[in-house]
Amino acid sequence: MTQTVLIVDDEPAIRELLEITLSRMGLNTQSAATLSEAQSALRQEQADLCLTDMRLPDGNGISLVELIQRDYPNLPVAMITAHGSVETAITALKAGAFDFITKPIELERLRTLVSSALRLSDYSGTDGEPSSDDAKTAQLIGNTAVINTLRQQIHKLARSQAPVHIHGESGSGKEVVARLIHQHGPRAEAAFIAVNCGAIPAELMESELFGHVKGSFTGAAKDKLGLFQSANGGTLFLDEVADLPLAMQVKLLRAIQEKAVRPVGGNEELAIDVRILSATHKNLADEVAAGRFRNDLYYRIHVIDLQVPSLRERLDDLPALSEAILSRISADSPGGPATLSNCALEAMHNYHFPGNVRELENILERAWALSEGRQIEASDLQFASGPSSSSAASSLSNLAAPALAIEEAFGNLEAYLEDIERQVISAALEQCRWNKTATAKLLGISFRSLRYRLQKLQLDD
Structure with a gap:
């Protein structure tokens, strides 16, 4: 069945241009010049995509985006904005717009956007993880409240092209979340390219991201595609994005803004169509305040923030996670998958897991290698020397035990107590890698209490 696009713009010339372009793509079109006309058209006929201008005679496009999000959640809507209106575009994406296009409208960019948006209908009914034998297929295991909330957020974000910044502790599964956003969206059939920004030497970073042409520098024996080009049509996941050097941040910002890259030694820019997802275990706002991350790039990649919970926040998922991990690592051995004894599971419930799911995998792999039977016992588990949740307080005193010279408090009790409090909180921040939550x-x-204490003790730099 031929799909229909609703065009909302008060300029007849723009509407005509869009109608001609879309009809040549084999699509039906409906047109509206005002917000009220658009609302009436939505009630009368089902559309598969809505293209709306920002400024309308009786309102604005953001209002229409919000209405569609509320009443027609499966209808993708894209915003038409003025050239250079970055704030408007970001506002539209935060309101739920699928994507945006700027005036003057580039027809090739329009065709790409429309084709991508119309593919969303193929994924709108998916509720669980995609089924595939591909080892790269990601899964979100568990049914705790925080994981179910995260799962719902992933499905919602998969229907957008908005840049998403994924924040969470090391080992908590940020790349898994990024892969799921990709797998549930219209780019699922294209490439998902993950790059650890902290693992690439600074002198090679531009070539890795943007590619190079033969002879552009010593050792460039042939042309090389960059990661942006390899991800063209798909998703580029920038892990540990806070580790990018400032000089590289400028070039990344331009690539995102212009949707084009220039290979090292190249004479012209190459158009790219890539969705950007990023992640870091650091607080990007703090990095901006410290001058280590560009403010303009922050607003480009941080349109939507997604928090991945630590394993400590979802300990009830331990049985399901452990079962899945053990099934994988013991799959090739005879006699069925390995299991955990009740004592082993209880021991893990009492452990702090500073390394999160990645640490859980390492612990179980080591335990499986050391165990003599198919059941892993508590004695097979070799936890790191870090604290368990039940012994956190005692370990803090070991990390930063103040010298209790009582006479030093005489006549200056408040300053003495503040000094002890400062040492304890500093040790806790170090242990949690400055994750304040x-x-x-x-x-x-409470988080509010911690924030107050940090300000009072001048630790919130």
């Missing part, structure tokens, strides 16, 4: 949980206080 995790630090508050470790200390048994």
Whole structure:
């Protein structure tokens, strides 16, 4: 059945241009000049895509985006904005727009956007993880409240082209989340390219991201595609994006803004169609404040923020996670998958897991290698020397035990107590890698209380 696109713009010339272009793509079109006309058209006939201008005589396109998100959640909507209106585009994406296109409209860019948006209908009914034998297929294991919420957020974000910044502790599964956003979206059939920005030497980073032409530098024996080009039509996942050097951040910002890259030694820019997902275990806002991350790039990649919970926040998922990991690592051995004894599972419930799911995998792989039977016992588990949740307080005292010279408090009790508090909180922050949410949980206080104490003790730099 021929698909229909609703065009909402008060300029007749723009509507005509869009109608001609879309009809040549084999699509039906409906047109509306005002917000009220668009609302009436949505009620009368089902559309498969909506293209709306930002400024309308009786309202604005953001209002239409919000209405569609509320009443027609499976209808993708794209915003037409003025050239250079970055703030408007970001506002539209945050409101739920699939994507945006700027005036003057580039027809090739329009065709790409429309084709990508119309593919969303193929994925709108998927509720679980995609089924595939591909080892790259990601899975989100568990049924705790935080994981179910994350799963819902992933499905919603998969229907957009908005840049998403995924924040979470090391080993918590940020790349798994990025892969799921890709797998559930219209780019699922194209490439998912993951790159660890902290693992590439600074002198090779531009060539790795943007490619190079033969002879552009010593050792460039042939042309090389960059990661942006390899991900063309798909998704580029920039892991540990906070580790990018400032000079490289400028070039990344231009590539995202212009949707084009220039290979090292190349004479012209090459158009690219890539969705950007990024992640870091650091606090990007703090990195911006410290001058280590560009403010303009921050707003480009941080349109939507997605928090991945630590394993400590989802300990009830341990049985399901352990079962899945053990099934994988013991799949090739005879006698069926390995299992955990109740004592082993209880021991893991009492462990802090500073390395999150990645640490759980390492612990189980080591335990499986050391165990003598098919059941892993508590004695087979070799936890790291870090604290368990039940012994966090005692370990903090070992990390930063102040010298209790009582006489030093005489006449200056407040300063003395503040000094002890400063040492304890500093140790907790170090242990949690400056993740303030995790630090508050470790200390048994609210996030608001921690923030107040950090300000009072001048630790919130």
